Amino acid sequence: MSTKVLIADDDAQLVRALSVTLAARGYDVATARDGRAAIDAVITERPDIVMLDLGMPRLDGIGVLEGIRAWSQVPVLVLSGRTDSSDKVDALDAGADDYVTKPFQMDELLARLRALGRRQVTAAATAGATPTVTVGDLVVDLVAKQVTPPTGPAIRLTPTEWRLLEVLVTNPGRLMTREMLLTEVWGPTHGSDSGYLRLYMAQLRRKLEPEPSHPRYLVTESGMGYRFDPSGD
8 A cells, every 4th residue: 555645845846846856756645835725735635745846825834834733743854945943943843753854965855755754654553552661760751752761751752862862763773874864854964963863862872871981772783873671671
């Protein structure tokens, strides 16, 4: 069964190009040209993934996100020409799962779509099970997208920290090379930007490891990458 993608954008030329590209790769494509139509299409088309522009008529992208999140957890990938960090934060806070800035490389966009599709499959496969992973005393809830200690509030992670943690904990014991993690989290154009990875791994360890300078769960494989060790041995 093919993945259905809803493209919600008022740029007719971009919608045509995306529709042709995605259809050629086996996706089932639906479109909406304004915000109200986008919400209606989520209800009637039941897409597996929504690609959403922020600057649409009738109802802007943030309004669409808020409307969708009132009743649906369908993955939403924002495509926007807005490059200000506050716009990205607003979109992610409103419920977006990922954010790509226009203009974008098609291979990066397709990689982001594949990642969202895998998350959707994982969520469906774990429905009825307990979609949680433990990291020492911490509980990682893959549905609620939060990390909670035995007592006190959830630990705040940035969207990028969460994506990195999610990739690691859903591949327990497996070596994830630097290139694999960079491509999965930041896209294929960042496959050699290992500085990003070191920075975010250090941040995750500070938040999650009992002794960040001697990590037990988020382990470095020297010269290769990282591995999540559930046992902490």
